[in-house]
Amino acid sequence: MKEKTAEDYMRLALKEAEKARLIDEVPVGAVIVKDGKVIARAHNLREKNQQASAHAELLAIRKASKKLNDWCLKDCDLYVTLEPCMMCAGAISLSRINHLIYGTADPKGGAVESRITLPEIPHIGVYPKRITSGILKEECSEILSSFFREKRKKPKKTKEDLLSKQNSPVS
Numbered sequence: 001m002k003e004k005t006a007e008d009y010m011r012l013a014l015k016e017a018e019k020a021r022l023i024d025e026v027p028v029g030a031v032i033v034k035d036g037k038v039i040a041r042a043h044n045l046r047e048k049n050q051q052a053s054a055h056a057e058l059l060a061i062r063k064a065s066k067k068l069n070d071w072c073l074k075d076c077d078l079y080v081t082l083e084p085c086m087m088c089a090g091a092i093s094l095s096r097i098n099h100l101i102y103g104t105a106d107p108k109g110g111a112v113e114s115r116i117t118l119p120e121i122p123h124i125g126v127y128p129k130r131i132t133s134g135i136l137k138e139e140c141s142e143i144l145s146s147f148f149r150e151k152r153k154k155p156k157k158t159k160e161d162l163l164s165k166q167n168s169p170v171s
Contacts (some may be wrong), residue, residue, distance in 0.1 A: 003036065004036065006079070006101055006132070006135045007135060007136055009031055009033055009038070009077075009079040009101070010079050010081070010101065010103055010135045010136045010139075010140070011136065012029075012031045012038060012041065012079070013029040013030055013031045013041075013056075013079045013080060013081050013103070014029060014081055014103075014136065014139055014140065014143065015029065016028075016029025016030060016031065016041050016042060016043040016056060016081075017029035017043060017056075017081045017140075017143050018143065019043045020043035020044045020045075020056070021143060021147055023047075023048060024047065025043065025044040025045060025046060025047050025048065026044050026046070026144070026147065027043070027044070027081070027143045027144060027147050028043065028044045028055065028056045028080065028081050028082045028144075029041070029042070029043045029044075029056050029080070029081050030042050030043070030056035030057050030059070030060040030078060030079065030080040030081070031060065031078075031079045032060050032061070032063075032064040032073065032076050032077070032078050032079075032097075033076065033077045033078075033079065034064075034068070034073075034075055034076045034077075035075070039063075039064050039067050039068065039076070040060045040061070040062075040063035040064035040067060041060060041063070042056045042057075042059035042060040042063060043056050043059075044056050045059065053087065055084075055085065055087065055088050056080060056081075057078065057080050057084050057088040057091065057092060058087070058088060058091055060078065060080075061073065061078075061091055061092070061095050061097075064076060065095065071095060072095065072096045073095045073096055073097050073098075074096040074097075074098055074127075075098060076097055076098060077097070077098060077099040077100075077101060078092060078097045078099070078100050078101065078128075079101045079102075079135070080100070080101070080102045080103070081102070081103040081104065081140040081143070081144075082102060082103065082104055082106050082110075082140065082144065083102045083104065083105045083106040083110035083111075083112050083113065083114055083133065084100070084102065084106075084110070084111060084112055085106070085109045085110070085111055086109070086111035086116060088111075089111040089112055089116070089118050092127070092128060093118065093127045093128070094127075095127075096127045097127060097128045098127070098128060098129055098130065099128055099129065099130040099131075099132070100112065100128040100130070100131045100132070101131075101132045101133075101135055102131075102132075102133050102135070102140075103133075103134070103135055103136050103137055103139070103140025103141070104133075104134075104137050104140040104141040104144070105133065112131060112133075113131070113133060118131070119131070
């Protein structure tokens, strides 16, 4: 059996991102791999769960920790389609992820190499030990660009629209 490559795992993260896009979430997907096997996968669920912390990375970390019955994921690699934000970068470091692999940079909010350089923050620890960026960069960038392009075409929903949709009777 052929060993999976970084591109193979990133394609799985892209499938997760597509799941998010289909439910109108920002299309970010993540998978966590240990010993060549996917042990967790997740996509953004911020809108669905109405939780600011429901990012793909955090959801995947929770699932992996539950599966391994351990908060420490030191032998695990995290593949994510977008450079993690500050909250996710902190969780990645604290969970001891060994290798972070992300697809495309986030110039506005990336907290690994774009806006903040995670390894250079004093006293944050030594995790992840390795960081790799640019795996399937074009595909990871395109799913986000097309999502936001479509969003800009649609009229903005007001809070009243969202509330009336939540309170409407189900047929």
